[in-house]
Structures are given as structure tokens and as C-alpha cells.
Amino acid sequence: MIKLTRLGGEPFVLNAELIRYVEANPDTFITLTNGDRIVVQEKTDVVVDRVIEYHQRKNLLPPGFARPDTGEK
Known part of the structure; x- marks a missing residue:
């Protein structure tokens, strides 16, 4: 999962496994494997x-690794 921001300023998390391609037009468009943009x-x-970074992390973390509690809700 990667953190991104919609044009309206809303942050969201996207499953990086679903990305088919990324293009600049001039805004950045992400096309997903299901055709959504x-x-x-x-x-x-x-x-x-x-x-x-996502792909590097997923292969380097041991099974059962838990993200440390940052106190964020």
C-alpha cells in the first residue's frame, strides 16, 4: 500500500499491486489493472x-512484522 493525495487534497492509500501504469498528462494519472483511472x-x-519502496519493503519484512504504534488514529 502506498499513500497518495487526490487533486482535491484528500489523502488515500492505494494497493500498489493494482497499478497497471502511471503517466503525466500534465497531471499524474494512475491506471489500475481493472481500467479505473x-x-x-x-x-x-x-x-x-x-x-x-513498497515492493522492496514487502520482500524485506519478516512474517508477522507489525508496524510500531505511532499513536495516530
């Missing part, structure tokens, strides 16, 4: 970097 505030390179 999402427009986000982040630049294309930022989205790609977050997807790469």
Missing part, C-alpha cells in the same frame, strides 16, 4: 519511487 497530486517520479 485515478488522478493524484504527486508527480510521476514520486509515485514510481513509492511503488519501488
Whole structure:
């Protein structure tokens, strides 16, 4: 999952496994495997970097790893 921001400023979390491709037109469009398109505030390179980090993390964390409690609700 990666954190992104809709054009209206709403943050959301996207399952990076569902991304088919990312393009700049000039806004950043993310096309999902089901054909849906999402427009986000982040630049294309930022989205790609977050997807790469996501894939690196999912292979490096041991089974049962839990995110530390940050106190956020």
C-alpha cells in the first residue's frame, strides 16, 4: 500500500499491486489493472519511487512484522 493525495487534497492509500501504469498528462494519472483511472497530486517520479519502496519493503519484512504504534488514529 502506498499513500497518495487526490487533486482535491484528500489523502488515500492505494494497493500498489493494482497499478497497471502511471503517466503525466500534465497531471499524474494512475491506471489500475481493472481500467479505473485515478488522478493524484504527486508527480510521476514520486509515485514510481513509492511503488519501488513498497515492493522492496514487502520482500524485506519478516512474517508477522507489525508496524510500531505511532499513536495516530
